[in-house]
Amino acid sequence: MKKFPRIAEYKVMAIRILLAYLFYFIARILFYVYNQSLIEINSVFDFIKICYHGVAFDTTTILYTNALFIIVSVFPAVINTKKAYQKVLFYLYFVTNLLMYSANFVDFIYYRFTFSRSTRASLDTLENESNKMALLFNFMLNYWHVFFLFFALAYLWILLYKRTKIQHHDQKPTLKYFATSTAAFLLIITLCVGGIRGDFKKSTRPINMLDASRYVQNAGQADVVLNTPFAIIRTWNANTFKKVNFLPKATVDSLLVPIKQYKNNPPTKPNIVVFILESFAREYNGAFNKDTKISDYESYTPFVDSLAQHSLIYTNAYANGWKSIHGMSSVIAGIPSFKDAFTSSPYPKQKIESLVSTLENQGYNTSFFHGAPNGSMGFLGFANILGYDHYYGKNEYNNDADFDGVWGIWDEPFFQFFNKTLTQKKEPFMATLFSVSSHQPYKVPEKFEGKFPKGKVNINQCIGYTDYALKRFFAEAKKQSWYKNTIFVLVADHGNTIAYDEYKKEFNKHTVPILFFTPSEKYVGVNDDWAQQIDIYPTLLDMIGYQKPFRSWGRSLISDKQVAPFAVRHSANVYQFMSGNYICTMDDKKAVGFYDKNDKGMKKNLIGKRNAEMDALELKCKAFIQDYMERVVDKRLTTVK
Incomplete structure (x- = not known):
């Protein structure tokens, strides 16, 4: 104890984090039990393999959720073992963890309607509902067993946490104590950053929802690899995919094929x-x-x-x-x-x-x-x-x-x-x-x-x-x-x-x-x-x-006569719709620029000299964006009209 005065604290913190892994594993099993008719998994071995790959996604979620808890737990100080300090850690741990953990339970049922883990888009959809309390009450009434499972597991989690007690000991604020505490603090934070990204190797980006599909034989299994809090975290700032209503549907249909x-x-x-x-x-x-x-x-x-x-x-x-x-x-x-x-x-x-x-x-x-x-x-x-x-x-x-x-x-x-x-x-x-x-x-x-x-x-x-x-x-x-x-x-x-x-x-x-x-x-x-x-x-x-x-x-570049040649993309914070003699640039609402097709450097904005072709180009751009967003969000990327 004298040589490594905080080793007991680090062990207890590690056990508390491992408890989160245990309960995320249980949630994964329950998610599959509730939705096994929708997700084909051929054997127990395949399920175990899927759970193994799910650990990376659980790691990201658990470390995101517990970032403040971990920092406060290992912060270089001498009061960490005091009863009041540990009580603060208890409430911080369960307020954050149970809030995130509960999202998994929503998807026990909600998955059968959406066939995917809930994301930020799901929360956006809920924002538009005026009867949120009625919906919640109806959900509780019809799926009481889900609430029972959540509270039962939460109770078990709390019991197990309380068994991981830290004995208080008075610690003198010595230079050696703060040096070792600071070194351990920096090491633990570095490990957490790597865990949040998904690995410690050279990577172009942190793992995201798409990576779950790497490890599966069919697309549905990816939802077992994932957990719902991860899906929400990774799409929190990524959902610019929202339906827009620039034009009447009849106009959109007349402009697009x-x-x-x-x-x-x-x-x-x-x-x-x-x-x-x-x-x-x-x-x-x-x-x-x-x-x-x-x-x-x-x-x-x-x-x-x-x-x-x-x-x-x-x-x-x-x-x-x-x-x-x-x-x-x-x-x-x-x-x-x-x-x-x-x-x-x-x-x-x-x-x-x-x-x-x-x-x-x-x-x-x-x-x-x-x-x-x-x-x-x-x-x-x-x-x-x-x-x-x-x-x-x-x-x-x-x-x-x-x-x-x-x-x-x-x-x-x-x-x-x-x-x-x-x-x-x-x-x-x-x-x-x-x-x-x-x-x-x-x-x-x-x-x-x-x-x-x-x-x-x-x-x-x-x-x-x-x-x-x-x-x-x-x-x-x-x-x-x-x-x-x-x-x-x-x-x-x-x-x-x-x-x-x-x-x-x-x-x-x-x-x-x-x-x-x-x-x-x-x-x-x-x-x-x-x-x-x-x-x-x-x-x-x-x-x-x-x-x-x-x-x-x-x-078709070889014979399509219904659609005039065009190109559409997004750059410099604007949509760029190119067709005919002009290039139209548009923000989220309206055209902000028109340029001659040869003015690739955007030297002369012609918006003050709009003509009929420019007006038509803006309409086509709006129609494209509107139809694109609608089909993506409504999951109609097939021949469904």
């Missing part, structure tokens, strides 16, 4: 291979910059430039978001991200019509490839939600000799793994590959040092390396029997480091190349119409002659 149906081509079943290339911005691709008139322009993509001569390319295309996961949802599911990512919102876990679901209905085998550690960027979770048959990551590659040490497997060997795996697939197949090497810290494999131009900015040599990886992939793919019956798509997820002033202009940020290649060269040409990532999904369905209705805000 969110349910598409094409009958332009006979039904066929070619393979489809989609490359989503990390940070492979339009700026770096020579074939997409012939008309930019940049005096000292250099291309870093000799292979893509050569492939473009035999492809259909779009030189005025935009990303519908600004992060990698935004690119995945935009390209594969046709769902853009605006202020916040759709995938980080309260709404991604719902039935989503996408390139995956429509092609699987046609008998396609579907797979997603990403050379990073499985689950990185949230791809595995969203891939499971979309329903991909297979996911191939660093684990499946299974050779750390090709690991770049930061993000994942180098592109060149992983692209070869991609080719070999596809060759073993039964046709028709649809496969998506998301590359990793064109990323910070902007390195290439040691054996390729000096092979690619360093260029003007740090990413340029990495772009050259990924371009080389594509060259090697196509060289080997040509030898395979499936190659000639395949549509290839190349698109970037978003932009990256900018070298040229032209691309520093607001309306040129996150411009991307879009390329469609068929070995038969059925689709060839250069198109400078407005285009965007969400157009890829409907374009591919049009190309293969898919003739059923499907949900898509994008348009």
